[in-house]
Amino acid sequence: MNRIKQKIQEDKKLLSIYFSAGFPTLNDTVTIIQDLEKNGVDFIEIGLPFSDPLADGPTIQESSTIALKNGMTTETLFSQLKDIRKTVHIPLIIMGYFNPMLQYGVEAFCATCAEIGIDGLIIPDLPLDVFEREYKAIFEKHGLLNIFLITPQTSDERIKQIDAASDGFIYMVSSAGVTGSQSGFGNTQEDYFSRIKKMNLKNPQVVGFGIKDAETFKQATKSTKGAIIGSAFIKHLHKEGIKGISGFIKSVR
Incomplete structure (x- = not known):
């Protein structure tokens, strides 16, 4: 069974961490992944840096720019991760924009992901209908889950379509803004969380955007399966370096 599917069956609230591959320095990627697993993170989203990260x-954005300047490329990331499954057992997801995957070749990209032991992809700018028409068969062939995003503005009809097309979890964006732009959750988010819960979707939801500490993690997971922390972790990495990973995870848990 896919590791993501196994993980979401566990009777606990899941914590996912996002970071940009190749940040703070080019060769930190594997060490960060290993340290996150050692400190009890449930799954990891590895950001594939891109020059035009709209969401x-x-x-x-800054961490992605630094990673690109450090020399991070798709080929470099794959090379860094080639032996990752010798030491890391939790689900690993690559999150990135579609352009670098298209340049690499979608079939080749998916094949390499499967070979390395990547469990899924999050591609914010790949529309559902295009995925289903052109790429779904490739993902299934290589055992990769495609994780779709919903926002407070996504219609119920669209959410049901995404739920039907999903086979893992749904990435529930807590706001309509960009990552890292929130501080805590207000009534709008609470109403949104409640609305989605009442829809009784077949896939569990994991909340991203605006989670930065124990309080926001607790809020976000009150009616969902888990939460994703990205910007707050990257800020901590920038300030404390890799040595600060343990302290950060403990402060959330």
Whole structure:
């Protein structure tokens, strides 16, 4: 069974961490992944840096820019991860924009992901209908889950379509803004969380955007399966370096 599917069956609230591959320095990627697993993170989203990251806030954009300047490329990331399954057992997801995957070749990209032991992809700019028409068979062939995003503005009809097309979890964006642009959750988010819960979707939801500490993690997971922390973790990495990973995860848990 796919590791993501196994993980979401566990009777606990899941914590996922996002970071940009190749940040703070080019060769930190594997060490960060290993340290996150050692400190009890449930799954990891590895950001594939891109020069035009539309959905990302300034913190992730900056880390992505630094990673690109450090020399991070798709080929470099795959090379870094080639032996990752010798030491890491939790689900690993690559999150990135479609352009680099298209340049690499979608079939080749998916084949390499499967070979390395990547469990799924999050591609914010790949529309559902295009995925289903052109790429779904390739993903299934290589055992990769495609994780779709919903926002407070996504219609019920669209959410049901995404739920039907999903086979893992749904990435529930907590706001209509960019990553890292929130501080806590207000009534709008609470109403949104409640609305989605009442829809009784077949796939569990994991909340991203705006989670930064124990309080927001608790809020976000009150009616969902888990939460994703990106910008707050990257800020901590920038300030404390890799040595600060343990302290950060403990502060959330």
